[in-house]
Amino acid sequence: MRIILIIVISLISFCNFAFSKEKLLPNTLLEIKVIENWKPVKNFQKFKEYSRKRPMPENKRFIERNDKEWKCFDRIKNVNPYPKDDNSHMIWFSCQNYLHFMGNKNPQIIGDILLHWASAKKDPMIEKKTTKSIGYNVSGYDIPSTIGTFAQFYAVWYNEINFTEQERQLVNKYLVQKLLDQKFKVLNHGKRKCNIKKLKSIYSKNTGTNNCGNIRMKVAVGEIMLGFRLKNQELLDKGHKDIYVVQAFINKDGININHASRGANTVNYSWEYTGYSSILAEVYRPVGYDYFEHTFPRGAKVKDYIKFNYKLLKDFKLTAEWAKRNVGSQFNKYKNISKLTQAEYLQTEYAENVYSFEHGDKEFIKAHPRFTKKYMPEVYSSVSEEEIKNFYNHREGLISANKGVSSYGLYYGNN
DSSP: OOOHHHHHHHHHHHHHHHHHHHOOOOOOGOOOOOOOTTTSSSHHHHHHHHHOOOOOHHHHHHHHHHHHHHOOOHHHHOOOSSSOOOHHHHHHHHHHHHHHHHHOOOTTHHHHHHHHHHHSSOOOOOOOOOOOOOOOOOOHHHHHHHHHHHHHHHHGGGGGGGOHHHHHHHHHHHHHHHHHOOEEEEEEOOOOOTTTTTTTGGGOTTTTGGGGGHHHHHHHHHHHHHHHTTHHHHHHHHHHHHHHHTTTOOOOSOOOOOOOOOGHHHHHHHHTHHHHHEEEHHHHGGGOGGGGGGTTSSSBHHHHHHHHHHHHHHGGGGGGHTTTTTTTTTTSSSGGTOOHHHHHTSHHHHHHTTGGGTTTTTHHHHSSSHHHHHHHHHHHSSSSSHHHHHHSSSSOHHHHHHHHSSSHHHHHHOO
């Protein structure tokens, strides 16, 4: 009996060791090279007409009313007031959201902000170091995130922004250097970086999850898109290295553990960032790379990841195993929703601010039109293409503070 027990313990120890030291697949995105005349949208006029006709969703109408007080353009252009606490973060985040939307009406808005940053004697887009007195590092989240999403926007609307040749070179040099400088230091005092070789390391209270999460994702997509636009292989490679870190926390079943573990906000985090999959699918089309078939470091494909998140919208408890960890969810613990039925969950704030559940699959189709058409034709054909084009949900998550471009807008211009 003792021998059997020793063997069992040894096997468990070996399995735990093997799991913690799980070998990741190589980063095949590094094989992709820049090309001449990369264009994220084939029919830019079509893309532009769609982008400018989009009505302002309710959440942006709210911001528009407050813009008189917040002065969003001047606030982000001058980085004043500086984002340093919960209130200033909320306003900065809302203004970033608003400027993304307004930039689609007039791209020069974003261009003028970029030029101001690039021309400043002292760079205003510098995040402050984390100290015990600061606590949560708001600027460490807001400033890199904004650089990332504005870089995405600039890469798409590049030729619609009027600069002199000197101004263009100044902005390009500034943005490239800012992106290359992003090292994703741990935001909060006493925390450690993510360990991509250990999936479970994300659960530790000592792990700064933004180091391998949303900030890095926004910057990575900005690096990839601007790397293509400027034919800058170094920047493109950095984007592919950064995104690999984020994707290392997507398990073999296509579940992003970093997002799934966010307590009562498990669906919120998971759904919001799926949009980048379809954005990147359009970004890689000019270089002949089918991103939906791309394999993540732990073996799942992009298509598996999107399919899982479709199922999660239908059954929020699919991430219960991870959501109960309550990573970064001190005030929104999973116990708040764990005993609810799907119907009851849909009546909570955790659902109503996440997805337009009342419209069935429309928001999913609009966020992932090319994917749905190819891999879920029965869902895609359930709604007409014209209806999807004219569908706008109440929060319009296709462009938000977290994404500088619309996956549907790119698809529409390429379709």
